[in-house]
Amino acid sequence: MRLRIWILLGFLSLILVCLAGFEFRYAWFQSNWFSEYANRLHYQLGDGQSDAIHFPDAGPFNERLGYSKLPQFQAGLDRHGFEVTRQARFSDDLLQYAGHGLFLPYEEKTHAGLKITDAHGELIYTYDYPRFRFNAFTDIPPLLIEALLFIENRHLLDPSLPRANPAVDWPRLVGASMSLVTGSLGGDGPSHGASTLATQMEKYRHSLEGRTHSPTDKLRQMASAAVRAYMHGPETMQVRQQLVRDYLNTVPLAAAPGHGEVHGMGDALWVWFAADIDDFTADLNGERGIEAQAVALRQALSLVIAQRRPSWYLLGGRDELRELVDSHLRLLHNHQRIDGELARVALASDVSYRDWQQDPLLEPATVDKTAWVTRNQLVSLLGQSTYDLDRLDLQVQSTLDVELQRAVGSFLEALADELSASEAGLLGERLLSPQQASQVRYSFTLMERTPTGHQVRVQTDTTGLPFDLNSGSKLELGSTAKLRVLTSYLEIIAELHGQLAGADDDTRRNARDRRGDPLTLWALEYLRLNPEATLAQMLDAALQRRYSASPYEQFFTGSGVQRFSNFRKEDDRRIVTVQQALQESINLPYVRLLRDVIRYSLHQSVDDATSLLTNDRDPRRQAYLQTFADREGRVFLQRFWRRYEGMDEQQRFARLLRQVQPIAARLSVVYRELHPEADFDSFRDFLVENVRVPQSPERIERLYRTYAPGSFNLNDQGYIAKVHPLELWLLGYLRQHPQATLSDVLSASAAERQEVYKWLFRSRHASARNTRIRIMLEREAFNALHARWQRVGYPFPHLVPSLGTALGSSGDRPSALAELMGIIINDGKRTGVRRLTSLHFAADTPWETRFEPEPLQEEQVLAPEVAAALRQALSAVVDDGTGRRLQGVFTAANGEPLVIGGKTGTGDNRIHTVTRTGAVVATEVMNRTATFVFFIGENHFGTLTAFVPGEDAGAFHFTSALPAQVLKSMAPVLAPHINQEPGGMLAQGGP
Template identity: 50%
Template sequence: MPRKHRARRRLAAVLLFWVSPLLTIGALVGLLAAHEMRTAEFQARVLSRYATDLSYSVQPGPSDAILYPQFGPFDVRLGYARLPALLERAQQQNFEIREQSRFSEALMDYSQRGFYPPYPEKSHAGLTLFDCRGETLYSFSYPKHNYETFASIPPVIVQSLLFIENRELLDTDKPMSNPAVDWPRFVKAALTQVGKRLDIEGQSAGGSTLATQLEKYRHSPDGITYSAADKLKQMMSASVRAYQQGPETLEWRRRVVRDYLNSVPLSAAPGHGEVHGLAAGLFVWFNTDFDQVNRALADNSDAAALERGLALRQVLSLLISQRRPSYYLNAGREELHTLADSHIRLLADAGVIDARLRDAALQTRVRFRDWSREPIRHQVDTSKGINAARGRLSSLFGAPLYELDRFDLEAGSPLNGELQRQASEYLLKLADPEFAREAGLYGKYLLNPNDDTTSLRYSLTLFERSPQGNLVRVQTDSTNQPFDINEGSKLELGSTAKLRVLAHYLTVVAELHDRYSGMTATALREVEVMPNDYITHWAIDYLSRNADQNLPDMLEAALDRRYSASPWERFQTGGGLHTFQNFNRDDNRRRPTIREALRHSINLPFIRLFRDLVRYSTYQTPGNAAALLKNDDNPLREQYLRRFADREGRVFLMRFWRKYDGKSPAKQVETFLAGLRQTPVRLAAVHRYLMPEARRVNFDVFMKEQLPDEQFDEKELAKLYDDYGPGRWNLNDQGYIARVHPLELWLLRYRLEHPVASFADAVAASGEERQEVYRWLFNSRHKSARDNRIRVLLEVEAFLDIHERWQRLGYPFSFLVPSLATALGSSGDRPAALAELMGIILNDGVRLPTVRIQDMTFGSGTPYQTVLAQNPDSAVRVMPAEVAQALRGALSEVVSSGTARRLYGSFDSPDHPLVLGGKTGTGDNRIDRFDRFGHMVSSTAVNRTATFVFYLGPDHFGTLTTFVQGEAADDFSFTSSLPVQVLKGMAPLLKPYLEAGASTQCRAPEPALQQASAN
């Protein structure tokens, strides 16, 4: 044999020696791979063991081992991704984390690698509110309808979905199958991507199974796969999730089908928002009932053939559209119809549906919802208590109600659902004249026989004092509208303001007691007090005459001080002279004690008391402000006059800002000119100031357009243009020439030149102009003119101090009207805020938080579960206990022998006498118009209110308000006796809840420590 051939044989032998094992190994690997692809046995064993360590548990206190999701639409919608910010807001508002989920070490590592924590996710969730007994008050679950179990899904829907998306998913011959991987589909998708890289044209194929799609649209950023890494994360997360329950996955695969049908994204629609799931899609897209579709597809009779066919087409249309739902819902409807026809034929060819159903479906055509004629309307419970609780949550988390309703959140409210229902029904019945008569609502100071009871609205808030805070047990009214009289209003509530004045007064007395008690009589006589500071004078005199000097006695003595009830004095207040009247003329010549004035709600003593409080605040300011009124040469006078100019200018700027806010530049000029008495000179002054750069031709056009009947010649227009040009007149002169306020002229020009400026910008830019407008104050020869303006400013400053004091006691608004009329309610109030003041009084001067939400649980049964509850250590003392006790005593006399005496004894039972107290008030809000001689020309009613703020025994308090809106208020003459009578009529309903021990019937159970895991 030639040498050459022997060498070749030896080489072949060597190659065979080495390659044969490799070929064998390769063959074995191929066989194992094929087996694994067919059975998924290896990954089932490995991943199921691995997934058992991916657990979590709920433990007390904030978690030190939790990783919140960041991006996924599902996680954002349910609130999980927003938890860090939401929890921070809640903790800033008196909530604390009582329990929270903690990840195992393995789950923490898994999540940090970017995979999605495995747990049985909720295919529908939302906000649930419970009352104090654990009964459901409000529940919003989205989607509203869904398939609760796999068995409830009509088989034709399951088979159609699998034929379109994932044909081998429910193969029972593969018990360990991985639902995240469909190998033939995956290989085809991979080859497609390789082809794209090589610029080979061909139809794109997707490799996502239903399980992977769930991961994508739930947890991937924007619900989109942006990269191969994203796809691998989805597949890995879906695989681990599938095997967490064990190696066999058939039940989980069925859950995947159910969850997909319940949650597939299907665009969004007006009036509804995001559309998720087949049920919502059928309702929103086609205005079709979900249950009706399911019944039709389950009915195999000939009579229902067309209905079954339409139902199938509607379902198929949604399943097909999930790749481009917004396009198919709007522009691609015809294309969707054609695609549905094609799929119907393919389903029939594959034996998924029979020929009869195919023919019936091909005869139908879906009808899309007409948004204008068939708008989506959701029924929302308008109960005021529920609205207040939802509103509290919305404010707490900074989330609008639409988003809030979709959070995976359970919240406990202190509302008593049964009492809330009973109270609401009672108030609604009062619109019936017969029921109103039975309740005793007709009579003197109440309703007249001809009064329209349907125009009346009633509002009740009832609180229960507890260590946790003031628990809202009832909050309701009879409006059946979103507007909340208790919390959403600013109403003139009349004499209830006297309660704020009295609380303020007694707090000042306690303040003076704290300052001067302990001083000897000699030392007290040496204290320098301003002549008009009557309260300080009285306090020093009292302390110098009473060796005991204890605060309770001093407060009682303060209540027994007397003030004149005479209405014949004119009061310098609010920048002018005002007079006030008593409700009962018989009181005009009396000189009652403050206690008596409160009991019978006499106005003038409280006006004079409030004037003394204003003076007290005035004389507490540094620098002895009153001396400014004595000495015209005091260097501080000019400082005050400058401050007056600044403040007055701001007031007018705000008035003019509101006049033009929200209008286009052209509309602003139009509005200004509409209020101007137009003459050539005035228009010229206005135009040359507002538009100083305007050319002569523009000026001429403007003048002729505004005064079309005026015959202008060239010379006249030229003179007007030159005479009023920039620099010829100062701002005051321009305003005088145009007969408008100079600051209005300035502000309009500023807005035209700075169209996006804010009011704060305008204030900052107008400092010199505000001083210029009031320059005459500094130059006036008349001291009285300057004195008057200093008095106005001193009063305003005093009211800043008073406002701060009132706010500490719960006054809800950002300013008080600087007028003595505030003592009678002119600054407005809210029933809920008055109730808060009553709660402070009942709780011995300690301000407790108002509790509308007691506890909350986010993501119950998920790795993000967090339980929050009110922090009990949030009470703040805002009033001395002795002041609160004195107020309770004075208020009890209002019920026992004053304006609320009709209530006396109504809540007593033989073995349970109840101490009651309160304050009544009537507000008659109207717009009065006067002529130049001060005579009233007209008076138009805005609304009429009557309020009773009360306490019932040691633990309950609240408000009851009667309200008439609009000009209909002119037809009523009721007083605060009306809400007192309504509360009296509700006594049989309320008494069982006020008795000792009754609160235990309405105590929500403490949140149980729930141990949860992903096992």
């Protein structure tokens, strides 16, 4: 009985062994099970954000293509007004599968990269990575396949095993297991890995850092590779061939300067050996003789072997790599994989590595401004470098019109040629000389009003740099600031109409008390005389208010007295309307208009501002003066900090002495304050060495006692030394706290900042107090004005608190001016500016996600009547003002002239060094600009700026007539886009 049991057990064991052997070889059962299971792991694309998706963990492939970063991207895009409109949904089985940490089965991309198209789907930019690859299995040289499989996976393409599992090579797995056991028991002998090509790809693509960190990682790689292999059915020959191709196209092979990470044999051939993949294929196939074939074989073996330590073999282990290649050539010959003649020639050959100094790797860099503009926007949106951005699996649609953008760019670039500039009418008085044409840079923005928001159609410049002059600069754009002043002025008139039209007697009486507020008083008088006036009528009357253009008045503004001048001397004696001053761009009326706007803001923010300015007993003055002392003290301390930054104690003291006259009393107070521990001998030696006039011993002794530490307060010390007291305090503080930061200095100096301004609070200095309070109130009024400007798109965090802001001293940005013009033609409604209409990540993958901008919310930031008044005023600039050369240039599709409006501005930006009397002793030229911000018809608007940077700008005298003339000459380029109507014909622009 017992014998029968043993015989039965033995028979069953034999059957099991046979079944196992059959399964290990032919994979019959596992192929059916895996394929059936893989069939349940699917996903589909659906509308809106998915509630059934699992993003991959950080693996090199997932990070590079952006799959693992998608949650991060989604959070950032959400902050910028984008929403998920389409996203993949996992099946329940796939969601569970991903939850176990396995790598999802899908057709992975061996190459991908950024692709940008324009509003019409035309290609703007594409980056395909890796650059060089085998497109099909049949493109791969058979000798390369033979070498790869001999080294890595010998039975992978065995045709007798149609269902083989490429994730497991059983002989290799058993051998690796035995080596592991032997090694754990202290034995010696060769060791090797159990990885197949399939598991290697799972590792370097999806495992953390592309490494196997534990047995669990290895099992995850094998299981994922097995499921992936059977996702198209139980037979795997085609999958295994694709594995070979994908491995050769994606295997990581180090990194190189000028190129970055190297993936795939194609890129590696180029980076390592400066070899083209097509030439390599021809050589390895023997099409160019045995010598070329031998070199190509060595190159192939070098890269196949190097994948284990690519950086070492590329940079420091080339001799070791050569020996390994020689060894594998002999093995290939011994196993009859290559013939003897090829082996002999290959062993006698060598490879030539690329010399990165003599033949540097430079990725092809686009100089197309269209691509730069969009890529820079994506860098800002996604928080990625341009290097990482290019390698994302991402398709982007821009609002740009690439054909129009490139036509405009080519037109502007051509203006650097003297003949082209002459044909465009750019040579002449207040324009350019023939020699200057090539030095001017142009910046152009064109936007279109659409039902879904304002869309940028053209955004380009001729700087030749990735920097975007339109939206990345801060320039003084001259009289374009008058448009912002006029906008705020008319906005205030609209406010006053709302407050005072039909108001009761108390409201009108309170308004009359604003004696220093000319705009409120004018509104009261106008509504008294015209009680039934509509807002539109009152705005029209406000445009006809008159101001003097006299330059002979001095203005206390910006913490001092300033003078302003007109561009044309013949305007100096004129008294013109606000409308005329805008049309002819006369400066002084707008300086005075801004002063009235500031006075209105002051009386809005401060009750009874007149009393605060003139009544020295007003209790509010104390707080204003304390605030002034604190702010002014901070300004001085920051200036002194910059002066001494980076110096040690001795260097700071030496720097201070250079500005102190060598008079005994002055040097004494400085030395005693900054060296309180110094004895008399040290003090005497210091005076003897530094005082111009020798001092008697008695005098030196008296000075030592008189200026002992604590004898004088900080103000008195500064007065005696003729040095700002806060500068003395700063050097003393840094002596005690050498590691202090500017923040530490400002925190520690609060009391001292108040102390040095105590003189302000003395009764005999009432006029000085009035001046400081005026400065503080002006700053507050400019803060209120800044809030108005920000509502209509002003891009910077503060304004210069000076009436010079009316003439551009606060700076502006061309794209921001264009946004203001968009508000004006949109009836006072501010809507977002669209530059991108979609971002499509990971197409045809389980993480496919499409982002589109959320519906734009319009905000009424100006009354419609104000916007209409501004359009009328800007049209007059073209009809009978500084933009008159554009009259009739653009026509509608039916031939009717389009309404054109705009504002010109010229910025001659210089830094002047002046004496106390105002005499200019030195001038540094910064740049010269001329800008025209415009609208054309009902839907198009933008800016055109001419710009000359640096000292060379001093030789230029062009005005805003230059950009106006450029726009006129550009009309034939713009007309097909501007005049296009749905279903209509295209009309040509004017001359």
